[in-house]
Amino acid sequence: MNPFKFGTIVQGEFFTDRIEELEHVRQLLDSENHLVLISPRRFGKSSLIAKALQQTGRPSITIDFMKVLSTEDLAAQLLSGVFRLHKMEKLKHLLTHFRIAPNISYNPMTEGWDISFMPLMEKASVALEDAMGLLQKITAPENRLIVVLDEFQEVNEISPSLAKQLRAIIQHQEGLNYVFMGSQESMMNEIFEKKKSPFYHFGQRMNLKKIPYADFFSYITSRLPEMAQEEKEKIATEILQFTNVHPYYSQQLAAATYNIIMYSHPTGNAVSEAIKQQVDEHDLDYERLWISMKRTDRKILTHLARKSNPLTDRSMPTSTTFSAIKRLVKQGYVIKTAAYELEDPFFGEWILQDKANM
Numbered sequence: 001m002n003p004f005k006f007g008t009i010v011q012g013e014f015f016t017d018r019i020e021e022l023e024h025v026r027q028l029l030d031s032e033n034h035l036v037l038i039s040p041r042r043f044g045k046s047s048l049i050a051k052a053l054q055q056t057g058r059p060s061i062t063i064d065f066m067k068v069l070s071t072e073d074l075a076a077q078l079l080s081g082v083f084r085l086h087k088m089e090k091l092k093h094l095l096t097h098f099r100i101a102p103n104i105s106y107n108p109m110t111e112g113w114d115i116s117f118m119p120l121m122e123k124a125s126v127a128l129e130d131a132m133g134l135l136q137k138i139t140a141p142e143n144r145l146i147v148v149l150d151e152f153q154e155v156n157e158i159s160p161s162l163a164k165q166l167r168a169i170i171q172h173q174e175g176l177n178y179v180f181m182g183s184q185e186s187m188m189n190e191i192f193e194k195k196k197s198p199f200y201h202f203g204q205r206m207n208l209k210k211i212p213y214a215d216f217f218s219y220i221t222s223r224l225p226e227m228a229q230e231e232k233e234k235i236a237t238e239i240l241q242f243t244n245v246h247p248y249y250s251q252q253l254a255a256a257t258y259n260i261i262m263y264s265h266p267t268g269n270a271v272s273e274a275i276k277q278q279v280d281e282h283d284l285d286y287e288r289l290w291i292s293m294k295r296t297d298r299k300i301l302t303h304l305a306r307k308s309n310p311l312t313d314r315s316m317p318t319s320t321t322f323s324a325i326k327r328l329v330k331q332g333y334v335i336k337t338a339a340y341e342l343e344d345p346f347f348g349e350w351i352l353q354d355k356a357n358m
């Protein structure tokens, strides 16, 4: 089995480091505060929180806002979460207080309950209030409930008034913690940093960074197939240099390199072969993306692919470059860490190779 994993939440042996971050999350969840966890895509937010929840052993409900269709659907999903934590017998009398009755049916396939509300239009907020109210009722002082709202940057897409409704309810609740998670830094910033936003300065903010180089380095070397230690270190260095220690892409490239070493007996450099393979695989997607982009954006991405600073480009006014970078960050193609960098290093490689066709 490939010892590297990417694409989903990583747990157990696939999860490395994050010791300080886990401690920070734990302290916060021990208090009455709410957590706002932000990072670029695929830095490991969901994995970190999953691990923290496992460590606390407290009851939790996780909602993925990407999968929430409407306000009443959010109410239904929260209820489903409650039903996973408690027996029907306990909940029955609490549900009689609901002003709008949910549809509840037992699903023998999943051995769980299917819960939904009919489309409610303006009454959806009533269903949400009741579902959120139930959370307050089931939390216990010695075992406080944690509610995780993942991909929270989607909140305004679900309904323009949802953020306001949530905030109005949550601010009166006690004895439970909320964790708001999101990527697309700018959207999360708008939600939590804009004075006019209902969630302005709500909760404790934590920006998740990359995993430290040394930890990732030993994570990779310890999992590569049997070979001289020097050789392993060379491979790990090449991988991390290419990915700039991005958690997801480092695991992806390590997995591809592992496969090449194990199954195709490379003649040349295994990491280079793995990179080439990944770039070829995404060739069509990258081309489509490239064609759809403005020329200014292409110039900036080319600079970043070459590891040069786009702001030194004299062929465009600095203000143009700056607003283009901001736009690319918002769209997720560029991320800001210590400096601006390309989100996807394989796309960077593609740009360098295909440069002549620009």
Ligand SMILES: Nc1ncnc2c1ncn2[C@@H]1O[C@H](COP(=O)(O)OP(=O)(O)OP(=O)(O)O)[C@@H](O)[C@H]1O
Binding pocket: 005, 006, 007, 008, 009, 010, 014, 015, 016, 017, 018, 039, 040, 041, 042, 043, 044, 045, 046, 047, 048, 183, 211, 247, 248, 249, 251, 252
């Ligand atoms: N602690 C870790 N140790 C090793 N690899 C990790 C760790 N955290 C994240 N990764 C790598 O990054 C990938 C993405 O992690 P995760 O899904 O938790 O990130 P995310 O920030 O929630 O992403 P998204 O923005 O897509 O929601 C994982 O599949 C894994 O390959």
Ligand SMILES: [Mg+2]
Binding pocket: 045, 046, 047, 150
């Ligand atoms: Mg996630």
